[in-house]
Amino acid sequence: MKKSISSKRVDFLQSLEDFRGYSDLTIKSYDEAIKEALEYVEILEEEKSTTMNLMPYRIKISHLNPKTISKKLSAIRTFVKFLNGNGMKISLKADESIKVPKTLPKPISHKHILQALEHASFYEKLVVTILYTLGLRISELSSLKLKDISDEWVRVLGKGNKHRDVPLLHSTKELIDKYMSDNCPKIFLFEANDERLSENSLRYTVNKVFKRVGLKVTPHQLRHSYATALLNSNAPIADVSELLGHSTMATTQIYTKLGSALKQQNYNKAHPLCGDEQC
CATH class of the missing domain: 1.10.443.10 (Intergrase catalytic core)
Incomplete structure (x- = not known):
């Protein structure tokens, strides 16, 4: 099942460029997060649906700062939403959001x-x-x-x-x-x-x-x-x-x-x- 999900990655990244107008740098960060996640997530297949357990991946990235973790999880959620919109039935497990402290931007005088x-x-x-x-x-x-x-x-x-x-x-x-x-x-x-x-x-x-x-x-x-x-x-x-x-x-x-x-x-x-x- 991971192969089937991974094969949709290129189509997803193309959609970010074509329909969302994301920059090359943003698309690259999405790609890196998804490839990394697919190495660690647990795929649980049932008769009519598939569950993607994020816990192994969350443990892997737990040492990173909250903002980075949040961005990686957001990329995966967006990818899964794309998959569900294209015929797959995938639910996420261990998908709880984490609190990210809001930092003020730093303008130049x-x-x-x-x-x-x-x-x-x-x-x-x-x-x-x-x-x-x-x-x-x-x-x-x-x-x-x-x-x-x-x-x-x-x-x-x-x-x-x-x-x-x-x-x-x-x-x-x-x-x-x-x-x-x-x-x-x-x-x-x-x-x-x-x-x-x-x-x-x-x-x-x-x-x-x-x-x-x-x-x-x-x-x-x-x-x-x-x-x-x-x-x-x-x-x-x-x-x-x-x-x-x-x-x-x-x-x-x-x-x-x-x-x-x-x-x-x-x-x-x-x-x-x-x-x-x-x-």
């Missing part, structure tokens, strides 16, 4: 972003500026097409193949226009050998820019910076949620907690009674 841009080449400045002023995921930047860029808006293809329109600053548009004039891309804004530039290449560019000023920064942190800046300037959370392409507003609310944490830190530094001993 506007000051540090400007500092990094002072030492960036034109191309590097464009990549960082787009991520910071549009709040894109790295996969969305990699797949950004010329036809989706207008004078004032950018149409973004996000998760689940859902489109959203994000306002384009005039200063960012000027950088894009100069880059297009100098490089003449054909389909995608960023290309290599007539194909879209890989996410890893764009990610490396961001890492390199901030490394020069002694910071370790990921593209996703620039997305956090975008969201936090908008919310701290009193942008409505519903608007920010839509601009980020979040499926629910609950995902965006973590940034409001971050804003409160920053306000608390600033208050502790500023109030005359909040010395080190009192606060």
